[in-house]
Amino acid sequence: MIEFLQMHGPPLLEGLRVTLQLTVGGAICALALAIVAGLGRRSRRAWLRWPATTYVEIFRGTSAMVQLFWFYFALPFFGVSLPALVTGIIVLGLNSGAYGAEVVRSAIANVPRGQWEAGRALNLGETRILFRIVLPQALPMMLPPAGNLLIELMKNTALVSLITLSELTFTAQVQRAATLETVPLFALTLLIYFLLAQVLLMGMRRLERNVTRHREKRA
Amino acid sequence: MIWNWEYALSVLPAMLRAFVVTLEATIAGFLLAVLLGLVWATVRMSPIKALSKSAYWVVEFVRSTPLLIQLYFLYYVLPEYGVSLSPFAIGILALGLHYSCYTAEVYRAGIEAVSKGQWEAARALNLSSSATWLRVILPQAIPPTFPMLGNYLIAMFKETPLLAAITVMEMLQTAKLIGAESFRYLEPLTITGAVFLLVSLLASHAVRRLEVRYAIHR
Numbered sequence: 429m430i431e432f433l434q435m436h437g438p439p440l441l442e443g444l445r446v447t448l449q450l451t452v453g454g455a456i457c458a459l460a461l462a463i464v465a466g467l468g469r470r471s472r473r474a475w476l477r478w479p480a481t482t483y484v485e486i487f488r489g490t491s492a493m494v495q496l497f498w499f500y501f502a503l504p505f506f507g508v509s510l511p512a513l514v515t516g517i518i519v520l521g522l523n524s525g526a527y528g529a530e531v532v533r534s535a536i537a538n539v540p541r542g543q544w545e546a547g548r549a550l551n552l553g554e555t556r557i558l559f560r561i562v563l564p565q566a567l568p569m570m571l572p573p574a575g576n577l578l579i580e581l582m583k584n585t586a587l588v589s590l591i592t593l594s595e596l597t598f599t600a601q602v603q604r605a606a607t608l609e610t611v612p613l614f615a616l617t618l619l620i621y622f623l624l625a626q627v628l629l630m631g632m633r634r635l636e637r638n639v640t641r642h643r644e645k646r647a
Numbered sequence: 648m649i650w651n652w653e654y655a656l657s658v659l660p661a662m663l664r665a666f667v668v669t670l671e672a673t674i675a676g677f678l679l680a681v682l683l684g685l686v687w688a689t690v691r692m693s694p695i696k697a698l699s700k701s702a703y704w705v706v707e708f709v710r711s712t713p714l715l716i717q718l719y720f721l722y723y724v725l726p727e728y729g730v731s732l733s734p735f736a737i738g739i740l741a742l743g744l745h746y747s748c749y750t751a752e753v754y755r756a757g758i759e760a761v762s763k764g765q766w767e768a769a770r771a772l773n774l775s776s777s778a779t780w781l782r783v784i785l786p787q788a789i790p791p792t793f794p795m796l797g798n799y800l801i802a803m804f805k806e807t808p809l810l811a812a813i814t815v816m817e818m819l820q821t822a823k824l825i826g827a828e829s830f831r832y833l834e835p836l837t838i839t840g841a842v843f844l845l846v847s848l849l850a851s852h853a854v855r856r857l858e859v860r861y862a863i864h865r
Contacts (some may be wrong), residue, residue, distance in 0.1 A: 490844050491843050493811075501832035505832070610727065
């Protein structure tokens with residue numbers, strides 16, 4: 429047992445580090461894209477709405493793995509060659525961002541219309557209503573689905589192993605090929621992913637509590 | 648021009664044949680997910696604490712770990728125990744197992760939405776436990792879950808390219824091989840993406856119609 433951990437622990441932890449980079453990098457990209465595209469889809473201006481809708485439909489409609497392979501193998505034909513880590517972060521961000529945009533859009537749509545009308549009656553500008561009145565109420569609705577998306581993103585980081593990036597799954601494969609200790613090795617890897625998911629969920633739950641407590645104080 | 652139509656058309660027949668494999672894996676995997684999910688959901692509601700708790704953790708564990716490594720696990724570990732299945736069968740097994748943990752949650756929500764009075768009425772009529780489940784609760788719990796199940800069918804369809812990792816010749820694997828042979832990845836990979844997009848859009852449209860239909864009934 430101890431020998432097993434001494435042998436496989438360090439490389440797996442190194443792989444976990446790359447998995448974390450992918451998760452965090454992807455999540456930051458996804459968050460930015462989700463906000464921009466989510467707001468864009470609600471815009472009254474067609475030149476904002478159309479690109480946002482096209483982006484969301486394409487990245488939700490094609491598979492994450494196809495997107496990853498396309499960016500890694502097909503994009504070089506346009507003269508753009510990116511390293512595997514960067515490709516991974518970009519594709520994870522683009523993919524989860526498209527799902528996130530729908531979360532942002534539907535949360536904003538669920539804020540009662542009266543809130544907009546009241547804002548207008550108070551002679552506030554549209555941007556001010558959006559950022560000071562509507563978004564603060566939409567935020568608590570966004571957090572639970574955002575937590576699920578974060579777990580999906582974390583699980584999708586395993587796909588990046590298929591474009592030869594040595595993250596956790598790739599490392600587990602390499603170690604397996606070297607030692608053939610398949611069962612304990614894959615069981616340990618699955619356990620690491622599971623614990624990572626639990627940590628992420630705990631973080632999201634704390635965030636949810638903070639947001640709702642903040643709101644109660646104000647009320 | 649970067650895109651070559653002649654080449655794209657020449658690879659199209661092989662891509663469409665691979666699409667059939669993708670569809671077969673999706674349908675078989677989904678059937679498994681739908682049946683197994685019902686098992687998880689009912690075990691989770693079992694009055695025996697140890698049983699319901701373990702079902703909860705199995706579902707949580709499978710749901711929060713990547714499908715790819717579950718796929719590898721089955722692919723490398725099953726033969727060690729003397730179970731030799733084709734990569735295609737293992738792919739279906741992994742897809743079905745993974746998504747059964749999602750459908751289990753869908754069923755659970757459906758079952759919890761059935762009003763308590765239905766359980767009490769069944770007990771008052773002295774129905775057996777199996778009759779209560781099969782004749783009273785499930786017929787009311789399941790139809791409202793169809794739209795959600797439809798969403799997971801689409802999600803699963805989009806995860807079938809993972810089977811490429813265990814050498815199943817579905818669309819992505821075929822695109823990759825064609826690309827490697829001719830050093831042109833752009834056309835086969837773009838066709839793959841386009842087929843996924845087209846099918847997903849059509850399927851989401853169908854799911855929206857299901858939503859409308861079952862919203863009226865409620």
